[in-house]
Amino acid sequence: MYGLCPHRYFPLAQxxxxxxxxxxxxxxxxFAPKGKCVLIPSQGTGSGFVQPVYRVVxxxxxxxxxxxxxxxxxxxxxxxxxxxxxxxxxxxxxxxxYFHLNGRSQLLVDNLMDLTHLAFIxxxxxxxxxIVNTKYIYEQKGATFxxxxxxxxxxxxxxxxxxxxxxxxxxxxxxxxxxxxxxxxFIRTGSPVTIAIEGYDAVPDGIGLVYxxxxxTPETATTTHYFGLSTxxxxxxxxxxxxxxxxxxxxxxxxxxxxxxxxxxxLQDAVARQQELLVKSDTAAVRVRGIIQGMxxxxxxxxxxxxxxxxxxxxxxxxxxx
Amino acid sequence: MYGLCPHRYFPLAQxxxxxxxxxxxxxxxxFAPKGKCVLIPSQGTGSGFVQPVYRVVxxxxxxxxxxxxxxxxxxxxxxxxxxxxxxxxxxxxxxxxYFHLNGRSQLLVDNLMDLTHLAFIxxxxxxxxxIVNTKYIYEQKGATFxxxxxxxxxxxxxxxxxxxxxxxxxxxxxxxxxxxxxxxxFIRTGSPVTIAIEGYDAVPDGIGLVYxxxxxTPETATTTHYFGLSTxxxxxxxxxxxxxxxxxxxxxxxxxxxxxxxxxxxLQDAVARQQELLVKSDTAAVRVRGIIQGMxxxxxxxxxxxxxxxxxxxxxxxxxxx
Amino acid sequence: MYGLCPHRYFPLAQxxxxxxxxxxxxxxxxFAPKGKCVLIPSQGTGSGFVQPVYRVVxxxxxxxxxxxxxxxxxxxxxxxxxxxxxxxxxxxxxxxxYFHLNGRSQLLVDNLMDLTHLAFIxxxxxxxxxIVNTKYIYEQKGATFxxxxxxxxxxxxxxxxxxxxxxxxxxxxxxxxxxxxxxxxFIRTGSPVTIAIEGYDAVPDGIGLVYxxxxxTPETATTTHYFGLSTxxxxxxxxxxxxxxxxxxxxxxxxxxxxxxxxxxxLQDAVARQQELLVKSDTAAVRVRGIIQGMxxxxxxxxxxxxxxxxxxxxxxxxxxx
Numbered sequence: 001m002y003g004l005c006p007h008r009y010f011p012l013a014q015x016x017x018x019x020x021x022x023x024x025x026x027x028x029x030x031f032a033p034k035g036k037c038v039l040i041p042s043q044g045t046g047s048g049f050v051q052p053v054y055r056v057v058x059x060x061x062x063x064x065x066x067x068x069x070x071x072x073x074x075x076x077x078x079x080x081x082x083x084x085x086x087x088x089x090x091x092x093x094x095x096x097x098y099f100h101l102n103g104r105s106q107l108l109v110d111n112l113m114d115l116t117h118l119a120f121i122x123x124x125x126x127x128x129x130x131i132v133n134t135k136y137i138y139e140q141k142g143a144t145f146x147x148x149x150x151x152x153x154x155x156x157x158x159x160x161x162x163x164x165x166x167x168x169x170x171x172x173x174x175x176x177x178x179x180x181x182x183x184x185x186f187i188r189t190g191s192p193v194t195i196a197i198e199g200y201d202a203v204p205d206g207i208g209l210v211y212x213x214x215x216x217t218p219e220t221a222t223t224t225h226y227f228g229l230s231t232x233x234x235x236x237x238x239x240x241x242x243x244x245x246x247x248x249x250x251x252x253x254x255x256x257x258x259x260x261x262x263x264x265x266x267l268q269d270a271v272a273r274q275q276e277l278l279v280k281s282d283t284a285a286v287r288v289r290g291i292i293q294g295m296x297x298x299x300x301x302x303x304x305x306x307x308x309x310x311x312x313x314x315x316x317x318x319x320x321x322x
Numbered sequence: 323m324y325g326l327c328p329h330r331y332f333p334l335a336q337x338x339x340x341x342x343x344x345x346x347x348x349x350x351x352x353f354a355p356k357g358k359c360v361l362i363p364s365q366g367t368g369s370g371f372v373q374p375v376y377r378v379v380x381x382x383x384x385x386x387x388x389x390x391x392x393x394x395x396x397x398x399x400x401x402x403x404x405x406x407x408x409x410x411x412x413x414x415x416x417x418x419x420y421f422h423l424n425g426r427s428q429l430l431v432d433n434l435m436d437l438t439h440l441a442f443i444x445x446x447x448x449x450x451x452x453i454v455n456t457k458y459i460y461e462q463k464g465a466t467f468x469x470x471x472x473x474x475x476x477x478x479x480x481x482x483x484x485x486x487x488x489x490x491x492x493x494x495x496x497x498x499x500x501x502x503x504x505x506x507x508f509i510r511t512g513s514p515v516t517i518a519i520e521g522y523d524a525v526p527d528g529i530g531l532v533y534x535x536x537x538x539t540p541e542t543a544t545t546t547h548y549f550g551l552s553t554x555x556x557x558x559x560x561x562x563x564x565x566x567x568x569x570x571x572x573x574x575x576x577x578x579x580x581x582x583x584x585x586x587x588x589l590q591d592a593v594a595r596q597q598e599l600l601v602k603s604d605t606a607a608v609r610v611r612g613i614i615q616g617m618x619x620x621x622x623x624x625x626x627x628x629x630x631x632x633x634x635x636x637x638x639x640x641x642x643x644x
Numbered sequence: 645m646y647g648l649c650p651h652r653y654f655p656l657a658q659x660x661x662x663x664x665x666x667x668x669x670x671x672x673x674x675f676a677p678k679g680k681c682v683l684i685p686s687q688g689t690g691s692g693f694v695q696p697v698y699r700v701v702x703x704x705x706x707x708x709x710x711x712x713x714x715x716x717x718x719x720x721x722x723x724x725x726x727x728x729x730x731x732x733x734x735x736x737x738x739x740x741x742y743f744h745l746n747g748r749s750q751l752l753v754d755n756l757m758d759l760t761h762l763a764f765i766x767x768x769x770x771x772x773x774x775i776v777n778t779k780y781i782y783e784q785k786g787a788t789f790x791x792x793x794x795x796x797x798x799x800x801x802x803x804x805x806x807x808x809x810x811x812x813x814x815x816x817x818x819x820x821x822x823x824x825x826x827x828x829x830f831i832r833t834g835s836p837v838t839i840a841i842e843g844y845d846a847v848p849d850g851i852g853l854v855y856x857x858x859x860x861t862p863e864t865a866t867t868t869h870y871f872g873l874s875t876x877x878x879x880x881x882x883x884x885x886x887x888x889x890x891x892x893x894x895x896x897x898x899x900x901x902x903x904x905x906x907x908x909x910x911l912q913d914a915v916a917r918q919q920e921l922l923v924k925s926d927t928a929a930v931r932v933r934g935i936i937q938g939m940x941x942x943x944x945x946x947x948x949x950x951x952x953x954x955x956x957x958x959x960x961x962x963x964x965x966x
Binding site: 324326328329330331332333336345346347348349350351359362363364365366369371374 | 751754758760761763764765776777903906907910911914915917918919920921922923924925926
Binding site: 009011023025027029040042052 | 432441455604
């Protein structure tokens with residue numbers, strides 16, 4: 001439901017639930033789940049007013065909201081959880097994380113679609129330097145966009161940390177770093193996927209997958225709710241690994257938050273002074289910007305895009321529940 | 323006097339009084355009470371410059387300022403203190419209170435003219451629920467506007483608190499909750515006035531009156547000085563009641579400040595998105611908005627109304643002295 | 645070098661030096677001292693891009709930067725250090741000071757060119773009242789502007805503090821308070837220079853000179869870096885005097901910072917309401933404003949002057965090094 005009461009624009013989140021209805025905390029205007037104003041206490045009746053509501057799909061542990069044109073809301077666009085290891089048999093979800101960005105959502109999308117920053121702002125990720133200069137393979141399917149970075153890589157300290165020394169191998173492995181964008185606005189990154197190891201017939205089971213999930217919900221034109229989770233399909237009962245992975249995940253996302261906040265602070269002025277220098281590694285980010293803009297245009301909402309603080313209306317994305 | 327020195331725009335309030343003149347704290351420019359610049363120390367003389375001054379009337383314990391067109395300043399518009407119990411024989415004034423609002427003055431006027439919020443944000447006022455749904459009687463006389471809400475009410479915990487158990491009655495009383503707006507910008511609210519008690523010949527003297535006084539002085543277009551006082555005509559020597567009443571008064575006004583600050587924060591954006599939903603209980607607030615706008619129009623100041631930070635010039639209202 | 649990476653507008657100051665090059669802390673874009681982008685790690689090569697760089701002259705203990713048109717950068721404009729006692733034989737530099745102003749640089753220039761504020765905001769400067777009302781002698785030479793204020797003065801407490809009682813004299817001395825503006829943007833003020841003492845053949849050597857140096861570097865259109873130093877040519881080994889002088893210098897500059905911040909906060913609104921009242925003592929400030937504006941016009945940068953936050957580009961001034 002749109003967050004401000006139409007009477008005096010008081011935030012409904014400061015009200016309370018009365019049964020399934022929400023009661024505004026100022027004058028008690030009460031709205032039913034579909035938005036209908038069912039009680040104005042001072043009149044003892046409801047009114048014909050209907051508060052805007054947005055299509056929400058609860059799919060544990062996430063809640064998905066579509067804040068655009070409701071006619072275009074399509075639950076089939078929600079990422080297939082089996083693609084991201086979320087709440088799947090044989091997989092383990094991490095604790096949910098939340099960060100508040102003082103930056104527009106595009107800056108987080110840019111960050112995640114171009115991982116060449118790993119070596120520079122995430123020094124804790126051993127082996128991150130390998131991702132700096134790779135080939136790129138791009139695949140678009142509707143509002144979904146994948147960038148695959150194939151690399152050759154030896155066993156690193158990060159392998160040790162993730163998989164343990166028991167499955168250690170000698171020689172070079174073929175890995176792929178994959179980032180998937182699911183139109184607006186969810187991203188899956190992950191540890192490099194080991195495809196083949198030189199001199200081995202197959203990749204050992206113990207060298208599994210870790211996915212880092214990024215739920216991006218614009219709050220205003222220049223601030224963003226950033227939800228995080230990770231999933232993995234190995235060492236499922238190893239709580240020590242869960243804890244260590246959570247810590248490295250929090251640290252990494254916090255570093256991105258700091259960088260994005262620094263960029264946002266003077267972005268408008270900076271863009272006016274100097275044209276953005278785009279390079280090869282930006283291809284995925286630029287393609288994804290185009291996908292999002294295309295969806296906005298489709299809704300005829302593009303004319304609002306320059307408006308101050310209007311992000312929360314046209315934004316869509318997940319919200320982490322429990 | 324207008325608050326910024328015309329020389330370097332330093333706030334005169336940071337200066338000091340030299341006799342009856344005010345000396346700017348930066349370069350010592352000195353202004354006589356009527357605004358004339360009587361000394362520029364670096365020249366050893368005054369200048370022809372006259373700083374704007376505003377009509378002020380000191381009427382203890384309040385100071386009244388008229389910041390609009392001085393030709394329209396009319397001291398007879400100041401509320402008759404006998405109507406508000408202020409500094410009257412047989413009445414007691416509370417200590418003065420001050421609050422700073424991060425919200426436009428209109429939000430406070432709206433709040434006070436529509437008391438149906440009592441049950442929702444002031445839970446400490448026992449019996450507040452009775453005011454939610456009443457009849458309304460409106461009376462306008464010039465820039466004064468009264469809304470009366472007649473109600474039937476039993477003895478409540480709030481009666482106990484105010485009048486003490488000695489005058490407790492059984493049965494239902496007829497009460498009126500009265501709010502008076504005195505054009506710009508002073509409001510009197512009060513405890514419900516007991517008019518008649520079922521089965522009694524007269525209302526006992528001990529069931530007296532409490533008036534809550536609200537002095538509203540716009541500071542900028544989106545911030546407001548909020549002065550408070552209460553007066554009562556019973557239990558005059560009961561210091562315990564004075565203290566308890568002061569505490570409940572402070573709590574109540576602070577709750578209003580919190581609500582108003584929450585509304586102001588995103589108001590401009592909210593109004594652009596969604597038209598205000600006005601209901602019956604807003605009638606008084608809307609009438610009073612009209613009175614204020616009418617006075618502004620009369621001064622040909624309405625063309626300034628959209629201007630950032632200009633509230634302090636066209637604002638009028640009381641300032642609490644001692 | 646312009647401070648934001650052209651790729652994602654990340655602040656280069658958050659990066660690190662790799663040899664003589666600066667490497668952006670986000671994606672590792674690396675720039676050579678003359679601005680050339682010599683490495684984009686994700687491409688393994690540089691690019692044709694050249695980041696704007698500014699002419700810098702290191703002249704201990706200051707670094708001078710020219711942020712305007714590089715063709716107009718003229719190191720000969722840098723103040724001759726022998727005129728300001730900086731790093732000269734027979735002189736002693738104080739520790740360097742730094743203050744951040746929430747005010748436009750012009751307010752600091754105005755402040756320093758018109759010392760009639762001494763008596764009002766710097767009460768710790770004994771004898772400051774003498775400067776309030778003096779004659780003025782103006783001299784302009786290119787971008788340099790001098791105002792001299794000749795005064796008659798007895799020995800004061802400030803003389804005692806600076807020179808010690810050993811050189812105390814009776815009677816009246818002729819002094820000159822001199823402020824020199826060196827186009828953009830460096831100012832020298834100083835203790836009054838004793839020219840002659842009634843009844844003495846010569847001014848004793850012990851009555852030397854103290855210069856207060858003010859390096860003014862605009863940060864944005866409404867904020868300023870303010871660097872400070874003092875120099876003196878007497879009691880050179882007296883560490884107690886150095887410490888006491890430093891303390892009075894910090895206090896004095898902080899008082900100016902407070903005043904300027906107060907003025908800036910509502911300046912835009914204030915200027916719109918009321919025309920600036922200029923008086924005789926503003927002559928120097930107004931002349932210097934004209935010199936600065938003339939230099940800006942010469943660079944055809946004047947069309948940028950109304951632009952939000954653009955001060956840092958067109959700004960020039962010193963930065964204190966060590």
